[in-house]
Amino acid sequence: MTGQRSDARRNYQRILAVAEAEVAAHGAEASQEQIARIAGVGSATVRRHFPTRRALLEAVFQERIEALCENAHRLSTTEDGRTALLEWLHALVRYAVSARGFASVLSYEPPTEEPSPNSCGSRIEAAGSPLLQRAVRDGAVAPHVTFHDLLTLATGIALATEHHKAPATQADRLFRLAVEGLSPEHGTAGKARSE
Numbered sequence: 001m002t003g004q005r006s007d008a009r010r011n012y013q014r015i016l017a018v019a020e021a022e023v024a025a026h027g028a029e030a031s032q033e034q035i036a037r038i039a040g041v042g043s044a045t046v047r048r049h050f051p052t053r054r055a056l057l058e059a060v061f062q063e064r065i066e067a068l069c070e071n072a073h074r075l076s077t078t079e080d081g082r083t084a085l086l087e088w089l090h091a092l093v094r095y096a097v098s099a100r101g102f103a104s105v106l107s108y109e110p111p112t113e114e115p116s117p118n119s120c121g122s123r124i125e126a127a128g129s130p131l132l133q134r135a136v137r138d139g140a141v142a143p144h145v146t147f148h149d150l151l152t153l154a155t156g157i158a159l160a161t162e163h164h165k166a167p168a169t170q171a172d173r174l175f176r177l178a179v180e181g182l183s184p185e186h187g188t189a190g191k192a193r194s195e
Contacts, residue, residue: 012049014039016059019050023060027162028104032056057105058120064095064102065120072127082140085131089150090175092124096158097171103158106151124151153178 018039022030032053036046050056058065071091075084096103105120125147132150135141157178161170 008049011039011041011045015041015046015049019056020060023057023101024099026100028053028057028101030101054105054119057101061099061102061105061120064099065123068092068095069123069127072131076130076134080140081131081134081138085128085135085141086179088128088131089154090172092128092151092154093157093171093175094168096154097161097167100162103155103162106155121151 015035018035019030022035022038032046032050033043035056036043039046046056050059068088068091072088075088078084092106096106106124128150129147132141132145132147136143136145157171157174161167161174164170
């Protein structure tokens with residue numbers, strides 16, 4: 001039985017390593033069958049460890065999610081709520097742009113009655129919502145803005161720039177535009193721009 005568990009752990013690690021490379025090369029549409037072939041396991045083994053494509057992608061991006069959550073926690077102690085929220089949101093956009101498929105994992109899904117607390121979206125929301133709530137309390141963000149609005153904005157920017165010749169530069173530009181608004185007299189994103 002112990003041998004089976006260690007085989008399962010090795011298979012899991014091998015599948016995950018191959019999935020990371022395939023997702024980096026092909027984005028969220030990376031073929032699970034191709035991942036199985038390269039990892040030297042059957043498709044059923046991949047599905048046993050990762051029953052859905054979303055589960056596989058969430059495992060691939062686990063470290064990025066952890067880093068975003070830690071960043072949100074660190075920023076929660078800064079003095080300016082607006083700056084903290086914009087810095088974190090900008091980091092989310094940059095993460096989503098730098099890793100193919102990440103924006104697809106984070107793309108907005110209507111809330112369900114019982115969302116999985118361990119899903120990427122739920123963990124990101126749990127980390128980022130306090131930053132938004134603080135900025136709203138400080139009067140720096142309109143009270144009608146929801147966390148899902150911000151998540152949709154961040155993933156939309158990442159998805160829209162994914163195939164651009166300079167995706168990070170274009171994403172930064174769109175992020176600044178979203179924060180500043182269309183009217184020059186309302187431009188207030190200088191702090192986000194300096195990152």
